[in-house]
Amino acid sequence: MTSVSQRPAPTPRQLTRTSDRLSFIYLERCTVHREANAITAQDAEGTTHIPSATIGTLLLGPGTRVTHQAMSVLGETGAAVCWVGEHGVRYYASGRALSRSSALMEAQARQWANPRQRLAVARDMYRMRFPDEDPTSLTRQELLGREGRRVKDCYRAQAARTGVPWRGRRYSPGDFTAGDTVNQSITAAAQCMYGIAHAVVTSLACSPALGFVHSGHELSFVLDIADLYKTEIGIPLAFDIAAESDEDPGPRTRRALRDRINEISLLNRCVDDIKRLLIPEATARAAAETDRDVVTLQTDGGHHIASGINYDDHENATW
Structure with missing residues (x-):
């Protein structure tokens, strides 16, 4: 057998x-x-x-x-x-990743290593979250300030929409029940979104650590991607759950978020968003390269040559 x-x-x-x-x-x-x-x-x-x-x-x-x-x-x-x-x-x-291609990882490293390109990606992320604003001329400090104000506005707007009292964001690491119902729901939604973003990032063989907004953490890029959907999906859903009942906000938030993600095909959108951020000029061919199962060797002049070959007889070859 x-x-x-x-x-x-x-x-x-x-x-x-x-x-x-x-x-x-x-x-x-x-x-x-x-x-x-x-x-x-x-x-x-x-x-x-x-x-x-x-x-x-x-x-x-x-x-x-x-x-x-x-x-x-x-x-x-x-x-x-x-x-x-x-x-x-x-x-x-x-655990492990799904993709076996390094195309997106290499594109991510190039964008991250260039300070101007890194800022450009951060601006693109802001533009994806808040399409009614043009962040083209904003500095990093201005981006962070604008983002903070928009998130606060989102909290207040969702509180007004649902009638849930809002006294500010409260989260105590290691103590899930320390916050009120809506804060517990927001935390549960955020943690699920981090897990989902991590799954997509690693499945595409990107680096979870090379972030464009967040920095210094092994999951910086994961936090970047999860935040793309915070004000659109996570926060509104958390307020909806808190408005329904005070009972078991964590499990109810996870189930509702799962249903919402499937309803709007968020995984598909997340894959497309990452590819668009890292390879903005990607054609269908370039995007398809992320599905390849090919290993090459690097040589001079930025050329790639076939692997699995002994190049001892090719010392004088020009590539």
Whole structure:
């Protein structure tokens, strides 16, 4: 009988695209195992089967146990796996990427390494969030000030729309219940968005650390991408949840956010946004390069040559 370890790994073109996957699945207090090409979540109520190829991000909360076989199939199908804390408010670790191409990573590094280009990308991010403003001439300090005012305006507008009292943003790291209901909902929405953004960023083989607005953290670019949808999706949904009830804001926010993300196809949009930011001049051909499974070697003059060849007999060749 063929063992799991002897099965060939699927190629990138055989994998389900990031934009076609479920945004995230949160599991807690269960054992995660494998059955064929599905993972199973077993708890006191029974066993749930989840096709691994459909998962964008698997969030493993407290009380979860995951087997080697489960991690093997999740790795083969390119699902992002994140270990998180209670209510999903702490991020501990994650798994592998989906893409095997370095095209977007190299474009990201080029944009990040050039101070002018880095500022240009930050301005593009602001423009995507607030299309009614032109940030072309804004400095970094002005961008941060404008962004702060727009977020405050969003909080006040959503409070007025829903009738939820708003006393300011309150979040105590490590203490999810310290804030009122709406603050707990905002925190839960933000943490889910960070996980989703992380899944998309890593699935495209980008660097989570090379941010254009945020800096100095291993997830700087993840925070950049998640913030693109904060005032449009995360904050309004959090106020809606708080307006409905004070009971269990965390789980209700996660479920509502999952439904909203699927409704508007946010994963597909997130993929397109990252490509547009990092390769603004991308043609269909350039965008398609991110799906390649090709390894080349670098040589002089910025040329790339085929790998898998011994070049000892090509010392005098000119590329």
